[in-house]
Amino acid sequence: MKTTFEIEVEAANQEFYKTFDSASLEAMERIWLHEDWVRCVHPGWDVLKGWREVRDSWGRIFGGDQKMKVSTDDVSVCRMGELALVTCIENIIVFEGADFDSMQAVATNVFIFREGKWLMAHHHASAIPVIIPDSASDNIQ
Amino acid sequence: MKTTFEIEVEAANQEFYKTFDSASLEAMERIWLHEDWVRCVHPGWDVLKGWREVRDSWGRIFGGDQKMKVSTDDVSVCRMGELALVTCIENIIVFEGADFDSMQAVATNVFIFREGKWLMAHHHASAIPVIIPDSASDNIQ
Numbered sequence: 001m002k003t004t005f006e007i008e009v010e011a012a013n014q015e016f017y018k019t020f021d022s023a024s025l026e027a028m029e030r031i032w033l034h035e036d037w038v039r040c041v042h043p044g045w046d047v048l049k050g051w052r053e054v055r056d057s058w059g060r061i062f063g064g065d066q067k068m069k070v071s072t073d074d075v076s077v078c079r080m081g082e083l084a085l086v087t088c089i090e091n092i093i094v095f096e097g098a099d100f101d102s103m104q105a106v107a108t109n110v111f112i113f114r115e116g117k118w119l120m121a122h123h124h125a126s127a128i129p130v131i132i133p134d135s136a137s138d139n140i141q
Numbered sequence: 142m143k144t145t146f147e148i149e150v151e152a153a154n155q156e157f158y159k160t161f162d163s164a165s166l167e168a169m170e171r172i173w174l175h176e177d178w179v180r181c182v183h184p185g186w187d188v189l190k191g192w193r194e195v196r197d198s199w200g201r202i203f204g205g206d207q208k209m210k211v212s213t214d215d216v217s218v219c220r221m222g223e224l225a226l227v228t229c230i231e232n233i234i235v236f237e238g239a240d241f242d243s244m245q246a247v248a249t250n251v252f253i254f255r256e257g258k259w260l261m262a263h264h265h266a267s268a269i270p271v272i273i274p275d276s277a278s279d280n281i282q
Binding site (some may be wrong): 019035037039041043044046047049074075076078081083085087089099106108110112121122124126127129 | 187
């Protein structure tokens with residue numbers, strides 16, 4: 001049975017991924033902590049530092065021609081004081097006009113409890129390479 | 142001027158990367174927290190859960206034919222209660238016999254203060270794609 005903490009943090013995590021569907025910068029602003037120490041790593045990007053850079057990145061992503069739909073698998077939540085550390089798999093579908101593509105990423109999401117709400121303070125997502133079955137063993141170092 | 146906290150956490154972070162040179166599983170065991178909730182994502186790998194899986198992964202990495210040397214850039218440290226959140230760039234050189242290759246990755250490292258020491262509780266590293274200057278703008282979504 002899930003604890004209240006787990007239910008609340010999973011809901012905050014889910015809310016984050018729902019904003020990809022809405023592509024709403026205002027929704028993303030409500031989800032994040034607006035402080036200089038927040039960090040964000042999009043798949044293949046360098047580290048973005050501070051809320052201003054993070055906000056700008058979402059503006060660029062949501063302002064582009066691509067739309068995204070993200071669902072999650074294997075969500076794992078751990079409490080550490082006023083922080084929650086989440087890992088999950090992101091199933092991402094990217095739409096551009098009539099075309100679409102899909103990818104999987106793994107994410108580390110850190111939430112902090114402020115003013116009665118779990119706010120995102122850190123997001124690090126990285127692509128999981130597609131493994132072709134015949135060469136699956138090559139991926140294991 | 143750096144605080145004692147920053148100096149201590151940067152030293153713990155540096156110690157982690159020094160173990161790549163030594164390829165010592167024993168050294169890696171001293172660096173990590175040995176609990177079920179620790180998580181680790183190597184570049185291109187899925188999430189490893191719990192100290193047992195994490196330890197096995199280091200055993201496989203250090204037991205392989207490849208040797209690694211890692212230096213860091215742009216180390217950023219933030220305190221959150223008994224936790225320290227570090228981001229940094231990893232400059233990785235991989236040696237295999239007479240050959241070598243280099244890559245850059247970005248890392249999120251979470252340390253927890255236990256028994257007078259900062260222990261690693263979470264490591265997420267992901268490759269930064271090499272950008273060819275003429276197509277640099279393609280990387281910005």
